Amino acid sequence: MFAIPLAWLQLKREKIRLLVALAGIGFAVILMFLQLGFQDALFDSAITFHRNIEGDIFLVSPQSTSLIAMKSFPERRLYQSLGFSGVKSISPIYIGFGIWKNPFWEGPPMPQTRSILVIGTVPGDNIFSLPGFRERQAQLRLSDVVLFDSASRAEFGPIPAKFEALQPGDMPIATEVENRRVEVGGIFQMGASFGADGNLITSDLNFRRIFSSREKNLIDIGVIQLEPGTDLQATLERFKQNLPGEFRVDPQKTPEQAKEDFVVGDVRVLSKAAFVAVEQNYWKESTAIGFIFTLGAAIGFVVGTVIVYQILYTDVADHLAEYATLKAMGYRNRYLLSVVFQEAIILSIMGFIPGYVLCIGLYSLTRNATALPIDMTLARSIVVLCLTVLMCSISGAIAVRKVQQADPADIF
Amino acid sequence: MLMSPIPIVEIQNVNHSFGSGRLRKQILFDISTTIQPGEVVIMTGPSGSGKTTLLTLIGALRATQDGSLKVLAQELRGASESKLVELRRNIGYIFQAHNLLNSLRAWQNVQMSLELHSDVSKQQSRAMAEEMLASVGLAEWVNQYPNELSGGQKQRVAIARALVSKPKLVLADEPTAALDKKSGRDVVEIMQRLAKQQGSAIVLVTHDNRILDVADRILHMEDGYLSSLDVAAL
Ligand SMILES: Nc1ncnc2c1ncn2[C@@H]1O[C@H](COP(=O)(O)OP(=O)(O)O)[C@@H](O)[C@H]1O
Ligand SMILES: [Mg+2]
Numbered sequence: 001m002f003a004i005p006l007a008w009l010q011l012k013r014e015k016i017r018l019l020v021a022l023a024g025i026g027f028a029v030i031l032m033f034l035q036l037g038f039q040d041a042l043f044d045s046a047i048t049f050h051r052n053i054e055g056d057i058f059l060v061s062p063q064s065t066s067l068i069a070m071k072s073f074p075e076r077r078l079y080q081s082l083g084f085s086g087v088k089s090i091s092p093i094y095i096g097f098g099i100w101k102n103p104f105w106e107g108p109p110m111p112q113t114r115s116i117l118v119i120g121t122v123p124g125d126n127i128f129s130l131p132g133f134r135e136r137q138a139q140l141r142l143s144d145v146v147l148f149d150s151a152s153r154a155e156f157g158p159i160p161a162k163f164e165a166l167q168p169g170d171m172p173i174a175t176e177v178e179n180r181r182v183e184v185g186g187i188f189q190m191g192a193s194f195g196a197d198g199n200l201i202t203s204d205l206n207f208r209r210i211f212s213s214r215e216k217n218l219i220d221i222g223v224i225q226l227e228p229g230t231d232l233q234a235t236l237e238r239f240k241q242n243l244p245g246e247f248r249v250d251p252q253k254t255p256e257q258a259k260e261d262f263v264v265g266d267v268r269v270l271s272k273a274a275f276v277a278v279e280q281n282y283w284k285e286s287t288a289i290g291f292i293f294t295l296g297a298a299i300g301f302v303v304g305t306v307i308v309y310q311i312l313y314t315d316v317a318d319h320l321a322e323y324a325t326l327k328a329m330g331y332r333n334r335y336l337l338s339v340v341f342q343e344a345i346i347l348s349i350m351g352f353i354p355g356y357v358l359c360i361g362l363y364s365l366t367r368n369a370t371a372l373p374i375d376m377t378l379a380r381s382i383v384v385l386c387l388t389v390l391m392c393s394i395s396g397a398i399a400v401r402k403v404q405q406a407d408p409a410d411i412f
Numbered sequence: 413m414l415m416s417p418i419p420i421v422e423i424q425n426v427n428h429s430f431g432s433g434r435l436r437k438q439i440l441f442d443i444s445t446t447i448q449p450g451e452v453v454i455m456t457g458p459s460g461s462g463k464t465t466l467l468t469l470i471g472a473l474r475a476t477q478d479g480s481l482k483v484l485a486q487e488l489r490g491a492s493e494s495k496l497v498e499l500r501r502n503i504g505y506i507f508q509a510h511n512l513l514n515s516l517r518a519w520q521n522v523q524m525s526l527e528l529h530s531d532v533s534k535q536q537s538r539a540m541a542e543e544m545l546a547s548v549g550l551a552e553w554v555n556q557y558p559n560e561l562s563g564g565q566k567q568r569v570a571i572a573r574a575l576v577s578k579p580k581l582v583l584a585d586e587p588t589a590a591l592d593k594k595s596g597r598d599v600v601e602i603m604q605r606l607a608k609q610q611g612s613a614i615v616l617v618t619h620d621n622r623i624l625d626v627a628d629r630i631l632h633m634e635d636g637y638l639s640s641l642d643v644a645a646l
Binding site: 009010321325326327328329330332408409411412 | 505
């Protein structure tokens, strides 16, 4: 409607101020991207394992809260469920944290050790869809052989690189887990999480050898696969009816949720969706992590708002006489308000772009440094862009009050 | 009876006060006068006598409190803010300070005034702005920003801005106060010439006795009372 883009021309005229504003907004954008990115990465990394188990129903101990705090339960419960109609196969999973020794450590004469998540599975059971696992699964039949997660943190040693470099006839990579000698029989890919810096998969037998003090007949996760076409809800109902012991549900769950997440006697029965949700909710609700990252993002938002407000306020104050002149010429208040808001929107878009580009770099730095699955996603970009526009609009809304003060009668 | 043209400004018994309660102070007392189309009226008077106040009232920049004030046949007393804004678009203002927009080039400053008139297309308005700048002697300076111009040049841009939309009324408040003698004289002459060409009436407040000769009529303000001076007597 107006041929002269006053908002842009005014911003452009004050180059230093524009740069300061863009730096401030870019900073806020980066802060929001990093905080939200870390949070998403944490929540994603926490459930990588869960998502990659091919199962329809899961049994865990009612006392288990998350993968890093699993309690065992009698394997008999899992074998009992094999008798329920619709169940195709069952498979036990063993979970434990063991001390891993970096076999390539060349530092001080003290061994570099670190806690690693050890997953035990029956070698013949096809329950993991983790990349690289299938190809190496057969190795698990050998005694004291483990598969190493290539996305584990670097402190465990350059295992993936060394493994790739092995020539036929070379000695296999050997190290110790819980002081038991093991060999690396292959590489798979899962990824570190906030709870576990690295991961190993081994057989149930090897697992028992590594954790020799563990009681027999106890497992950590029972994976149940159903026959194709089996009704999940009806099968869960059969679990509820037929497993021994008292039926309980968390009173805070909705009836819908309680159908896929309930306790019978000494086991908790979960659908796959509920199994993933329990883990995610543990990190979201039972730890301060979600709060901390949301707070971090909120601080970015507030800092950005204050910076943009400062810039816009100074800009309006500087142009107050000009605005009064425009009013005297017959421009309406509305026009001047729209100029300030246009400035706010222009600033938000212009500040977002460099922040966005920088963040792609920062994400890749973080990915390499932490082995966390952090990536620029469209959804997060839209969220941060909206927050940035909102941030600038709020600042604009406070700053425009100053425009009302421009009195055309004062300028003569 | 002789048909006289409709006056551009018709002021009848206008009083004006600032402040309220005990601090209330009357500034204008029973002002009455009319200004005809195309007339050049100069208003003189000591500082603080109320000249600017009267000008802001005529310019619809301040609400009329008492009496009757008609500008371009529109009664301002009791008029809505929206009507006042509408009316301002038909008046050209020239201020003591040039009050140009510093972020805009000379031609853009002039065009800002045309943008309020929807009957002018964009291409047309740029051409009109440049033409107007040429007629105030700034053909070479259309692309300059205000801070790249001298005081007299800035004031000439302000004149171009005030006159480009051919207003029927131009209000100027001490437009030469910040200028040296020579450029002050130039500015007033340009203003007068263009206003005459366009048939605009001018109300010009000034302290400068040397420019009184451009006036058709001289008004004198003293302590809030307005009186006419006889031009012929000067
Ligand atoms: N906004 C205002 N509030 C209160 N008093 C004002 C205001 N504007 C002007 N005045 C007073 O009104 C009187 C006339 O001012 P003004 O019209 O500016 O005189 P002039 O332009 O003739 O010098 C002065 O005494 C001035 O102090
Ligand atoms: Mg004055």
